[in-house]
Amino acid sequence: MSAIITHDLVKRYEEVTAVDGVSLEIKEGEVFGLLGPNGAGKTTTISMLSTLVRPTSGTALVAGHDINREPLEVRRSIGIVFQEPSVDDLLTARENLYLHSMLYGMPRREIPGKIDRMLALVNLSDRGDSLVKTYSGGMRRRLEIARGLIHSPKILFLDEPTLGLDPASRKAVWEHIRALKEAHNTTIILTTHYMEEADSLADRIGIINRGKIIELDTPDALKKKVGQDLVFLRGSIDEAAVRALPFVKAVERANAHYEISIIDSGANLQALLNAAGRIEEVEVRRVTLDDVFLKFAGREISDDAEEHAEGIFQRIATQKAVRK
């Protein structure tokens, strides 16, 4: 069964179309990455799916409920971690979780035990009774993830879950997300503009740009579409033999080494090395999602990088200013 099906979702803000006809299907238990630059429509898409923003047109089924007609049912089935911190600074972590549990209609008897388990899951047990304003950015994020999960949602939305975190906190959040995926069958929809984040967490990735999904596949398949891994070789290389190999796309000589573009280094590296001659040094750079992203969204992004840099609201402001 599908966790989410969207039909031609559109959201227009005055003159800017933030989301322009998104049709998606996300499977149950899947980690789905929505990848795109700022202002591409990631947050607006998530806001519509979580019924916080009404679509201009189109609709979606989330956990089997229509976002336009059954918003409360949709809300009961989902958890959200917003892009901006939204825990209540003036309350303790435990109070934040208690308020959330009550708002989501959990039975009161079950709440204290559940809070203990969630605090333990995100390693905040010893700070549960401190006011959130004493928390670091990483701790807040972990608390928000705990809050998004405490009512056992079938679907969890994570909007830029690691934005603004230091590398150690980011790794910790990734660990939590992976643990979740393994322990429960939670469907996770994750937006990010970090390629490595999407690569390491997502089962499938949708690349979104200017409100449209321009590419959708598994990370590996997307990389295969771009196709080329780079192999750096040093030594006395038989250039002609290398060129003759069917999977070799390009060979370039740079100073003392060769840069060889090949398809699927996983399968073909051994054959390349066998043919290349006497090798002193080998380095392989696998194609990354950055390459994928640049290939599919690159030109359009650099065309109006300025416009995209500040996000959708800046775009509206810019357009208004131009109009005047």
Add this chain to the structure above:
Amino acid sequence: MSNFNAAYALLLREAKIFFRERERIAAILVSPLLFLFVMGKGLGGGHSPVPGYSYQQFIFPGIIAMVLLFTSITYGLYIIWDKRLDFLKEVLAAPIPRSTLFIGKTLGGMLGALVETALLLLIGAFFILPTGPLQALLALAAAVPVSFMITGVGLTIGAKMKSMEGFGLVMSFLTWPMFFFSGALFDLGTAAPYIRTVSLFDPVTYAVDLMRIIMLGQGHFPAWVDLGAIALFCLAAAALGVAAFGRLQQEK
């Protein structure tokens, strides 16, 4: 049942925050106390429209209404902070009807207003107007619908306002006029006709009058007019507030 729990949880949140910021509880009482002890005493020679009471004692019920007005409306406007700090987003995303959110928030504001009223009644009982326990209880009971009505107005405006900059405007153009036209500091019976006309549309007028009936035994309107007007304003504030909350969307 789940709506009841949700409203209770929202109230609990407001209560925790309110009682954690004790300085604010005291700060809110500063200007009413200035009115009572500086203006009330300073105009000590001024006449009291109600025989047998000093001017300070005459304005005391009006100052109680003032505390209700300022506490409730400020609280209502503070929802803009919630919007700014993104805490509201969490509540807007919760599976509760917006009417429940409005009720929970309103109960939170009422709690604050009632605590401040009780404190002022206590101060007044010692220094200004000897108040019996029954009178104090009646005054608190009257403060319940009054705080509901004014918190509702504050929340409605707060839900519509885009930024905290509007806060000063609302205070200048709404809160202070509501206070001055209510007759909290003078007798409406002898006031200029334009003041009396405007005061009819001011919900605080009826709050002041009801408090005066309870504490001084004499008011401008009969008690049933005050109660009826307050009930109507309560209904209007609730209807407008629920509608405004219904339109609250996530802003980014």
